[in-house]
Amino acid sequence: MTQTAIPFLFMRGGSSRGPYMKRSDLPEDRDRLSDVLISLVGAGHPFNIDGIGGGTAVTTKVAMLSKSDDDWADVDYFFAQVSVEEKLVDYKPSCGNILVGVGPAAIEMGLVEPVGDVTEVRIRAVNTGTRVAALVQTPGKRVRYDGKASIDGVPGTAAPIQLQFMDVEGSATSGLFPTGHRTEEINGVEVSCMDVAMAMVIGRAEDFGITGYESAAELDANKALFEKMEAVRLIAGERMGLGDVTKSVIPKLGLLAPPRNGGAATVRYFMPWKCHPTLAVTGSQCLASCLLAPGTVAGGLLPSPPSSPARMQLEHPMGNMEVVIDFAEEDSTFQVISAGLMRTARKLAAGDVFIPGHVWSGS
Template sequence: MTQTAIPYHFLRGGTSRGPYFNRADLPEDRETLAEVLLAVLGSGHPLNIDGLGGGAAVTTKVVMLSRSTDPGADVDYFFAQVSVEGRTVDFKPTCGNMLSGVGPAALEMGLVEATGDVTRIRVLSVNTGARVEAVVETPGGKVRYDGGAAIDGVPGTAAPIYLNFMDVVGSGTGALLPTGSVRDVIDGIEVTCMDVAMPVVIARAADFGLTGHETAAELDANRAFYAGMEPIRIEAGRRMGMGDVSGSVTPKFGLLAEPRAGGTVAARYFMPKNCHPTMAVTGAQCLASCVLTPGTVAEGLFTPPQGKPALVVIEHPSGSIDVTVDYDTGPGGFQLRSAGLLRTARLLARGEVFVPERIWKGL
């Protein structure tokens, strides 16, 4: 046989999808692992025609799971962002949408057991150290996929999956405001560099001559915007202590604008070489925190949400996403206690995926 078979589950997690593996079924060293994942997804072709990828950044994501040795977690979640046309695998970021499928996948793989009609799974992000509780419906000890929960960007309805994020401030840089300021000016553009679940460089859409309500396709066609945005992102990454980020997908980039559809704020999120068709779960937490932190570039664009926890509704290209934020703004500034989101997931396929033996001969 000239190919190596690797067991996998294939799930839609939130508004993303990709293969979910048991980490023990993959090579240990990162260099070989990266080559295997590139082969699995078919990277290097715009349609990923020779792999499982879907020709977009939201469909070239990989999840690797294992039983956790951490006493405060049940499952370790290791994420990889695989490029569509390039030959790169980024192990630095995490993905909140794919996290939506971690609970169901862990149950399907037998890494955790159902504990009743509802199972709470403690997840540790290997990439960032963040801790998340995933609440999955498991009537009769089986994962339920059908239900009445709807999320913008996904057709139909499914069973709800609740994600409660903790310990996400400074997950990538060690600080809420890694440059030490609520605002920085780079190339004449005011930005807020914030790290909550994901390091993000945030600016006002109007400062780029945009409304902030453009479609993802319209923004992706505006190469002049990307030409102006990327140097700002790279310099911001340097100021955030992340080094040379020219070859990395982090920090991400976000644009904010006044809402038009009854939300708290409108946003466009970049991954960073194209616009997210909806909104990343990790990005949503960071943008919601930016809204609630005094003095950021979000100030003046919205009517402050009332009460604590606060409900921040972020309008995105396909609708909106709700983020419930429990926080405090005492003498120490903005302090995030937790952020909660409702997502859905569905198991699409399972079996074996094959990679050439010349890349990896297996365990």
């Protein structure tokens, strides 16, 4: 059997990992592209045994990079969420954790020229239109991966990568509150439907019959919880203008509870059919914005509204994630201007990944 070789970098970005490839090394046709990514990851098997996926939603992600024709951006980042057990690919969302590796990968691929000890890489997330400025450590014009920065959910330390997200409102919908309501009832449960970097349905943990302090494994075993959340999510997707979201990973679902360790809130983020082991970068921005915006289901969790920019610690199953939200509030209008985070990334492997020739010949 002939095989097709595709150049790739294998990288950890934040608390996710996956292949990073040049868009030009992949088929243009979307259906053929999906076939390639399904084969590459090994989707359709719980262990992704015939591909390089890791058997979880945070390890079946793909980043495709190209030089940008945007006046502001240096590089375009096209993201694909490949399913684990189904042969499906979703191109609607972006992924903030995988985005952490885009700056280093773009430099490694020669798409961006390093400048000085720190190189700013301006990224356009083409799935959502979000603009992100990433500061990458490049002493001697080489990407530096070692350092003293740590993030919960990832062992060890690495060089910090500072991210500033802009144009985050309405990533996949009509705006910050796509249904026109800050709070609404679905199936007898009060939720807030919001879109800041990620379209989300946000509720209170207690309203879904949990404490909000359960581990990811405990939540994954709670089938009744997922049935209740999915029924709410499907209706919310329609109301948010996303149509039938039965086979789409957006909107995501997030649940809030009071903090236990001095943070702004305890959060549980769902991808949506499993609990995230930590917290998505995009989801952190939406959840933090929900805490800040008056009139949402998060009302009362913050003892007093902070001033802008607000530095907030969100407590997730494996620790904390800090997000800084720059916002404006005037009269009854609430606006998210930008969001900042610090994450890390590391190059794990480089070379060629192989797919069967009958899936794509490479021509």
